[in-house]
Amino acid sequence: MSEMNKENILEVRHIHKRFTSKGITVKAVTDVSFNVKPGETIGIVGESGCGKTTLGRCIVRAYEASEGEVWYRTEAGEEVDFLKVDNKKMKSIRKEIQMIFQDPYSSLDPRMTVLDIIKEPLKANYPEMSKDEMDQRAKEMAVKVGLNPMYLMRYPHAFSGGQRQRIGIARALVVRPQIIVCDEAVSALDVSIQAQVINLLRDLQKEFGLTYLFISHDLSVVEHISDKVGVMYLGQMVEFCETEKLYSKPMHPYTEALLSAVPVADSTFKMERIPLQGEIPNPANPPSGCFFHERCRYCTGRCITDAPTLKQMPDGRLCACHRAEELDLHGFDLEAMAKAAEK
Amino acid sequence: MDKDNILEVKDLRVNIHMMEGELTAVRGVNFEIKKGETLGLVGESGCGKSLTCKAILAINDKKCEAKGSIKFNSDESGEVEILDLNPKGEEIRSIRGKQISMIFQEPMVAFSPMYTIGNQINECTRLHITKDKKKSKEISMAVMKKVGIANVEKRYNQYPHEFSGGMLQRALIAMALVCNPKMLIADEPTTALDVTIQAQILELMKSLQKDFNTAILFITHDLGVVAKMCDRVAVMYLGKIVESADTETIYANPQHPYTKGLIGSVHKIGGNREDRLFSIEGTVPLAMNLPVQCGFYDRCTVAIDGLCNKAEPELVEIEPGHKVACFACNHEGCKAECERARKEIAEREERERKEAELAAQEAALGKNKKKLFGRRA
Ligand SMILES: Nc1ncnc2c1ncn2[C@@H]1O[C@H](COP(=O)(O)OP(=O)(O)OP(=O)(O)O)[C@@H](O)[C@H]1O
Ligand SMILES: Nc1ncnc2c1ncn2[C@@H]1O[C@H](COP(=O)(O)OP(=O)(O)O)[C@@H](O)[C@H]1O
Ligand code: SF4
Ligand code: SF4
Ligand SMILES: [Mg+2]
Ligand SMILES: [Mg+2]
Numbered sequence: 001m002s003e004m005n006k007e008n009i010l011e012v013r014h015i016h017k018r019f020t021s022k023g024i025t026v027k028a029v030t031d032v033s034f035n036v037k038p039g040e041t042i043g044i045v046g047e048s049g050c051g052k053t054t055l056g057r058c059i060v061r062a063y064e065a066s067e068g069e070v071w072y073r074t075e076a077g078e079e080v081d082f083l084k085v086d087n088k089k090m091k092s093i094r095k096e097i098q099m100i101f102q103d104p105y106s107s108l109d110p111r112m113t114v115l116d117i118i119k120e121p122l123k124a125n126y127p128e129m130s131k132d133e134m135d136q137r138a139k140e141m142a143v144k145v146g147l148n149p150m151y152l153m154r155y156p157h158a159f160s161g162g163q164r165q166r167i168g169i170a171r172a173l174v175v176r177p178q179i180i181v182c183d184e185a186v187s188a189l190d191v192s193i194q195a196q197v198i199n200l201l202r203d204l205q206k207e208f209g210l211t212y213l214f215i216s217h218d219l220s221v222v223e224h225i226s227d228k229v230g231v232m233y234l235g236q237m238v239e240f241c242e243t244e245k246l247y248s249k250p251m252h253p254y255t256e257a258l259l260s261a262v263p264v265a266d267s268t269f270k271m272e273r274i275p276l277q278g279e280i281p282n283p284a285n286p287p288s289g290c291f292f293h294e295r296c297r298y299c300t301g302r303c304i305t306d307a308p309t310l311k312q313m314p315d316g317r318l319c320a321c322h323r324a325e326e327l328d329l330h331g332f333d334l335e336a337m338a339k340a341a342e343k
Numbered sequence: 344m345d346k347d348n349i350l351e352v353k354d355l356r357v358n359i360h361m362m363e364g365e366l367t368a369v370r371g372v373n374f375e376i377k378k379g380e381t382l383g384l385v386g387e388s389g390c391g392k393s394l395t396c397k398a399i400l401a402i403n404d405k406k407c408e409a410k411g412s413i414k415f416n417s418d419e420s421g422e423v424e425i426l427d428l429n430p431k432g433e434e435i436r437s438i439r440g441k442q443i444s445m446i447f448q449e450p451m452v453a454f455s456p457m458y459t460i461g462n463q464i465n466e467c468t469r470l471h472i473t474k475d476k477k478k479s480k481e482i483s484m485a486v487m488k489k490v491g492i493a494n495v496e497k498r499y500n501q502y503p504h505e506f507s508g509g510m511l512q513r514a515l516i517a518m519a520l521v522c523n524p525k526m527l528i529a530d531e532p533t534t535a536l537d538v539t540i541q542a543q544i545l546e547l548m549k550s551l552q553k554d555f556n557t558a559i560l561f562i563t564h565d566l567g568v569v570a571k572m573c574d575r576v577a578v579m580y581l582g583k584i585v586e587s588a589d590t591e592t593i594y595a596n597p598q599h600p601y602t603k604g605l606i607g608s609v610h611k612i613g614g615n616r617e618d619r620l621f622s623i624e625g626t627v628p629l630a631m632n633l634p635v636q637c638g639f640y641d642r643c644t645v646a647i648d649g650l651c652n653k654a655e656p657e658l659v660e661i662e663p664g665h666k667v668a669c670f671a672c673n674h675e676g677c678k679a680e681c682e683r684a685r686k687e688i689a690e691r692e693e694r695e696r697k698e699a700e701l702a703a704q705e706a707a708l709g710k711n712k713k714k715l716f717g718r719r720a
Pocket of ligand 2: 026027047048
């Protein structure tokens with residue numbers, strides 16, 4: 001397989017990631033596929049441990065995927081399988097896909113000054129660049145993300161969570177990537193600081209035409225920032241479609257349950273919560289058939305034995321449920337909520 | 344103390360003695376909680392929420408000093424001033440864990456890894472309810488069932504590491520509820536959990552509250568959770584409560600610029616996705632050597648110069664049950680507060696002017712003296 005669709009910048013195809021330790025194999029990611037257009041923001045949601053981070057890391061090649069391909073259209077217009085390009089090629093295109101990590105407290109080296117931290121990717125990707133130019137570019141980027149250039153000689157511990165996240169963003173952006181994988185980039189921050197960082201990510205997206213994969217367990221933030229959303233459960237992508245469609249009319253029972261659990265910051269809002277039975281199964285020993293069947297209130301005999309695959313639905317979305325088309329599931333009444341939000 | 348209230352906190356201050364100086368982390372907090380009510384305490388990281396809770400249980404560490412008044416009132420112990428009690432004494436121990444219990448943010452920390460979950464819950468039961476071994480185990484197990492732990496016979500003998508985060512949080516709630524406390528302090532009890540489990544735990548807390556008429560002090564920075572859980576909300580900023588009202592009012596009619604900012608920062612599902620989120624620029628200052636001014640002044644977009652940077656607003660009741668501490672709030676009570684502050688500023692400036700004059704005179708006198716002495720010498 002090759003040949004990307006002309007419209008896409010990224011095509012994730014059948015990614016699997018297995019971790020084996022002490023003879024036990026955990027399927028952290030199972031057969032995940034989706035396409036991304038340039039300039040889009042794709043939200044990836046799901047409960048802790050469902051494989052979001054692992055998927056992100058496989059895509060940027062921080063982990064080696066066990067199986068699968070990540071087709072990528074380079075800045076120069078070439079189509080490559082990002083996971084299989086040789087070292088020489090990788091050197092020249094690695095910088096085009098960057099990742100911002102989950103924890104602003106541990107992802108920055110405490111012994112390096114902020115300037116050095118931001119410069120590091122430049123050193124790695126542009127060995128021929130002069131020191132002055134590196135300093136120049138790092139400083140420019142620091143200002144872009146709202147860091148005071150006076151502070152660049154300080155060490156990370158002297159910065160607040162929001163500022164550290166800005167440092168992480170500056171470091172990812174300094175090499176002018178095309179795609180950024182943001183792993184829980186705002187989750188550790190207070191809401192008011194979250195808003196600062198989200199606005200910043202959006203401004204930068206407009207300015208540089210960036211494409212984002214935005215991994216988060218916060219469904220409100222994801223609704224705000226994403227054009228499309230993928231829902232993961234136990235290592236699998238169970239639904240993938242445009243944000244409005246997903247939130248207003250989910251087709252997968254897990255998506256429906258997830259949406260019904262979101263706490264909404266409006267004291268007049270009431271929605272019936274769909275309780276999920278039991279706990280998330282152990283990914284080392286997933287259930288038979290549909291991975292969700294033990295907790296699904298729409299489960300039928302077939303679900304216990306046959307595993308559903310991610311299929312295209314009549315409205316174009318992807319969904320992995322045998323009963324997707326016959327069920328009539330509930331999401332948010334977005335229109336009513338928009339009216340309420342306006343007030 | 345009002346007999347409907349279970350807790351009254353008045354002018355609570357917590358100072359922390361640090362190498363660099365004294366940190367006033369809680370700077371005069373006032374609130375009360377009615378029996379059976381849920382009060383939400385919200386605010387950014389570091390604003391003093393946890394220290395306030397710890398003061399109520401008298402479990403702050405040695406570096407911290409709490410002043411003011413915390414009155415607790417129950418049928419069992421009558422009216423008690425917690426700050427007067429010996430933090431290691433008999434009396435506080437009969438309140439802590441029995442009448443007021445606490446759920447922490449990190450369930451892993453609350454349990455010892457060395458003992459089984461059942462053992463640890465049972466210890467509470469035996470300490471506070473019955474010494475009878477068989478009875479106490481029965482009670483402990485019943486509570487575990489009640490919080491939705493399936494397979495209790497097996498779970499009772501398991502260790503904390505064998506529980507998932509959500510299950511452990513349930514066990515912690517079971518431990519907190521086993522003696523039917525009159526009041527529960529929940530410090531970010533669901534922040535570390537996924538939304539699905541969070542929803543289960545919140546519903547569980549609500550239904551248990553109904554059964555036992557427990558009052559809850561609910562600490563969180565998640566405004567969605569507040570909307571779901573709380574009857575009233577107190578918004579805290581830089582060690583002070585800047586606004587408090589019933590939950591609906593806080594969302595529908597917030598008055599303090601910080602409250603407005605907090606609510607505006609949260610994207611509402613269904614809201615216009617093209618809009619930028621409202622954001623409060625800057626960060627919380629460190630509560631050390633604070634100047635006399637509104638704590639929010641540096642970040643406030645509607646600050647009144649000459650007033651907000653020279654005096655600190657007090658909490659004023661603007662509608663029954665709705666209090667706010669802001670000079671820019673357009674309400675009679677706040678206008679009176681402005682007047683008070685202007686007077687205070689004028690008096691202070693007058694005093695300072697006089698002092699400066701006096702100092703200048705003295706300095707001149709000193710010089711003269713010197714001259715005199717000089718001449719004499
Ligand atoms: N034991 C301590 N020693 C020194 N400083 C402390 C101590 N405990 C708290 N502080 C400081 O006191 C202030 C208030 O802390 P507190 O833990 O009450 O905040 P919080 O509102 O609970 O924040 P969060 O939302 O992050 O839990 C912070 O500046 C904090 O760094
Ligand atoms: N380095 C690793 N070694 C073994 N198992 C791992 C490793 N990283 C992740 N896992 C497992 O893979 C699954 C998915 O993890 P992760 O991608 O971190 O989830 P998420 O980011 O959605 O919370 C989990 O069961 C986790 O325990
Ligand atoms: S395939 Fe069956 S068990 Fe799985 S989500 Fe659909 S209805 Fe539920
Ligand atoms: S008192 Fe002044 S500075 Fe403080 S919140 Fe009100 S307007 Fe802003
Ligand atoms: Mg993760
Ligand atoms: Mg805290």
